[in-house]
Amino acid sequence: MPELEIIGGAASNFVWVCRIACAEKGVPYKLTSVMPHTPEVDAVHPFGKIPAMRHGDVTLGESRAICAYIDRTFDGPPLVPADPVKAVQVEQWVSIINTHIDPTWIRQYVGAGYIFPGTPDKSPNRIAIEAALPKMQQQFPVMDKAVKSGYLVGNSFTLADMDFMPILYYMTKFPESGELLAAHPNLKAYFERHVARKSVQESIPQSAPGTAGQRTEPVNVARAVNA
Template identity: 55%
Template sequence: MATLEIIGAPQSNFVRTTRIACMEKGVPYTLTPARPHTPEVDAVHPLGKIPGMRHGEVTLCETSAICAYVDRAFDGPPLIPRDALGAARTEQWISLHNTAIDPLVVRQYLAAYFFSGLPDGAPDRAKIDAVLPKMRETFAWLNRELGTRGYLAGDSWTVADAFLLPTMHYMRLLPESGEMVKASPNVAAWFDRVAARPSAKETEPPPMPGRGG
């Protein structure tokens, strides 16, 4: 059978999610590093976003769809629970990550640090300061949720955890969000638990420019 290929930059939180999914499922894969809006990516994603996936004749885009395919097309431990409620809770948390967490903390906050668009490439302080109140609220509700169970969707790991882990990895490294993680003990404990898994260790992204880690 053809080897599964993940297409995208290893720094991307969403690319990392699909790599974690492959590892947790026990599916060998190759990573083809590619930036958004390059020909390799445009060939599999109509909006040129990463990750993309190829498996023989199959091409897919969108992280959630790729993870669902990996889960259903191969033998191995389920990434999404097979019972109705467990599957729905997993989907619920993927959706919360993709619609409420990632757009705020990655697309706005992290982007204001590294892709500010300012002429000198410096962080956009005004944009960073503007998102901090909403981020504090987000960490507060996430911390409350994670105080009731060990993992996002219940008492065991699901692929929903593979969505939040790469995002939270970056949050630990930036100053204000790093403080928010430290002030959110349930989030911090969840992070340590999930980051200790081989799937997380083996997919750690390259260090951020000028920030180590």
């Protein structure tokens, strides 16, 4: 079997999802840590976004497609339950996270507010932050209710949880989102429980979003044994 290559900076929450998926599945991979719109990425993703993936002759972009490939190609615990209702519930949450939560919590609040503020002195962009917060204040209680059982779907750690954990991790790094997390006990307990998983711990980015350098680091992930 050729080596799986995940292409994209480790700080990207979408790259991180794929790395958690590999670890949960017990799939070794090489991480090629490059920014979006670099030649390695442009050669694979139609719009130059990360993550991209190579495995032998197979190339793919988009985290959901890459995780589906990992799940269907390799042995190991399923990332999506076999039960058809639970399987589509996973799709529902992945879609909600990618189309509602990521755009507000990561792109707008973390990205435009703190990481790429576009202010002359690089100080936080209060306009972007204040624009994101009312939406986040509505979305946090929804997600708090959704994780009440300890998982987004059923009673196991699925791709939906893998998609959500990197975003929650970044919520702990900034003041307003940290306060929101602290004020939502189900979300806080959910985060604290799953951040301890081996698959999450071993893939925590060493750099803040947007600061990942261009380097190639081999990662050999033994099958994760998680609680």
